[in-house]
Amino acid sequence: MQPLNTQHDLENRIHDFLATHDPGATSKLDFLRARFDAGLAWLHYPPGLGGLGLPRDQQPIAEKAFAAAGAPDNEPRRIGIGLGMAAPTILGFGSEEQKQRWLRPLWCGEEVWCQLFSEPGAGSDLAALATRAVRDGDDWIVSGQKVWTSMAHEARWAILVTRTDPDVPKHQGMTYFVLDMTAPGVEVRPLRQMTGEAEFNEVFLTDVRIPDSQRLGAVGEGWKVAQTTLMNERVAIGGGASPRESGMIGVLAQSWRDNEKLRDPSLHDRLLTLWVAAEAARLTAQRLSAQLAAGQPGPEGSAAKYAFATLNQQISGLELELLGEEALRYDEWTMRRPDTVDFVGRSPGYRYLRAKGNSIEGGTSEILLNIIAERVLGLPGEIRTDKDVAWKDLPR
Known part of the structure; x- marks a missing residue:
C-alpha cells in the first residue's frame, strides 16, 4: 500500500x-x-x-x-x-x-460493546471497586456487581475492571479484562430512571470465567489501562466539533424565537449568557479535537465534559422557565430501552430530567473539578490518607 x-x-x-x-x-x-x-x-x-x-x-x-x-x-x-x-x-x-x-x-457494528466500571460502592472512586477476579489456571473467576451500564442489554462484549489483589493499595491491585457478555454467570437487569426509561442497566457477575487471553495490560495495571478509557470517554461525551447553535442551546434559542408571547425580558440576559458560554465550550471542544488529532487525549477532556454537563442543566432549566406551564406536561413516562440518548428530539421535560445525569456519567463533576485543579492548573492535590493502605483494610 x-x-x-x-x-x-x-x-x-x-x-x-x-x-x-x-x-x-x-x-x-x-x-x-x-x-x-x-x-x-x-x-x-x-x-x-x-x-x-x-x-x-x-x-x-x-x-x-x-x-x-x-x-x-x-x-x-x-x-x-x-x-x-x-x-x-x-x-x-x-x-x-x-x-x-x-x-x-x-x-463495522457487528458487535456492540458496553463498559463495566461503576459499582454500588465505587462510583466516583473507581479505584475502590470490589468486583473480584481470582486466577484459576488459564482463566479468571469473576464475581461482583456493576451499575449504570449503557447498552449492556445489547452488548456482546464489555470492558471490565476488577480487583485482583486486595492486599495492596487500591490503585495497584486492579486488572482490566474484556468480558463476553454471553458467558454463563452474566445477568443484566434494567435500571429505570426518573425519565421513565431504562437507558442503563445493572450487571451481576457470578463466578464468570474469563480466559487470561482476554486480559488487557499486565496483571495489577488495570488502573493505568482504565485511564486511557476514561480520558477517551470524557472527550467522547464533552468534546468533538459541532456547528454553532447545535445541541441544547440551539433548542433553547429556537424556543425563544418561536414563542414571542412567552418571552420574559428578565430571562433575556440569562439566555445570552448561556449562548456565549455554549459557544465558548464549542470552540474549546474544537481545540480539544485538534489536540486529540495530534496524539492522546489529556486531562483537558475533563473540562470539556464538565462544561457539557453544567451547560445542559442550566439550559434545560431556563427552557422550562421560558415555556412555563407548557413545559410541565410530561407524556414520556413509558418503559423503554433506548439505544441512544437524544436531547434535541425530545420534550422539554425529558431534557430537564435527563440532563441531571450528565453531572454523574463519565465521571462526576466533583471528580472532574479535582482533575482540572491538579492536572491542568497544577494546584496542590487533595490530602489522600488511603494511598498507601491495602484495599482490604479500607472502610466500606
Whole structure:
C-alpha cells in the first residue's frame, strides 16, 4: 500500500474504492468490512487495523466523501462505547491477536460493546471497586456487581475492571479484562430512571470465567489501562466539533424565537449568557479535537465534559422557565430501552430530567473539578490518607 502524501491522494483512494464498491449494490455489512480492510475506517489507526496511519484531522474528509456517495455508516451513536472507549484501549494495550479479533467487528457494528466500571460502592472512586477476579489456571473467576451500564442489554462484549489483589493499595491491585457478555454467570437487569426509561442497566457477575487471553495490560495495571478509557470517554461525551447553535442551546434559542408571547425580558440576559458560554465550550471542544488529532487525549477532556454537563442543566432549566406551564406536561413516562440518548428530539421535560445525569456519567463533576485543579492548573492535590493502605483494610 502506497503512502498518502496529500489530501488529494486520500480523495483519490476513496474515489477508487467507491468505484469498485458501489454502496447501492453492496450489502451494508460487506461495504463496511471492505472499507475497514481498505484502511478507510478510522484513518489514524495503523494499516491493517482499519486505518492508514494518517493524522486524525483527515477523518472528516473521508466521512464527507462517503456521505456524498450515499454510503452506509456504522451507526456511531449505537456503538459509541465501542468506538470511543473500547477501541482506543484495545489499540493501546491489546495484543496483536486481540486487535485483529475485536477492532474490525467493533467498527463495522457487528458487535456492540458496553463498559463495566461503576459499582454500588465505587462510583466516583473507581479505584475502590470490589468486583473480584481470582486466577484459576488459564482463566479468571469473576464475581461482583456493576451499575449504570449503557447498552449492556445489547452488548456482546464489555470492558471490565476488577480487583485482583486486595492486599495492596487500591490503585495497584486492579486488572482490566474484556468480558463476553454471553458467558454463563452474566445477568443484566434494567435500571429505570426518573425519565421513565431504562437507558442503563445493572450487571451481576457470578463466578464468570474469563480466559487470561482476554486480559488487557499486565496483571495489577488495570488502573493505568482504565485511564486511557476514561480520558477517551470524557472527550467522547464533552468534546468533538459541532456547528454553532447545535445541541441544547440551539433548542433553547429556537424556543425563544418561536414563542414571542412567552418571552420574559428578565430571562433575556440569562439566555445570552448561556449562548456565549455554549459557544465558548464549542470552540474549546474544537481545540480539544485538534489536540486529540495530534496524539492522546489529556486531562483537558475533563473540562470539556464538565462544561457539557453544567451547560445542559442550566439550559434545560431556563427552557422550562421560558415555556412555563407548557413545559410541565410530561407524556414520556413509558418503559423503554433506548439505544441512544437524544436531547434535541425530545420534550422539554425529558431534557430537564435527563440532563441531571450528565453531572454523574463519565465521571462526576466533583471528580472532574479535582482533575482540572491538579492536572491542568497544577494546584496542590487533595490530602489522600488511603494511598498507601491495602484495599482490604479500607472502610466500606
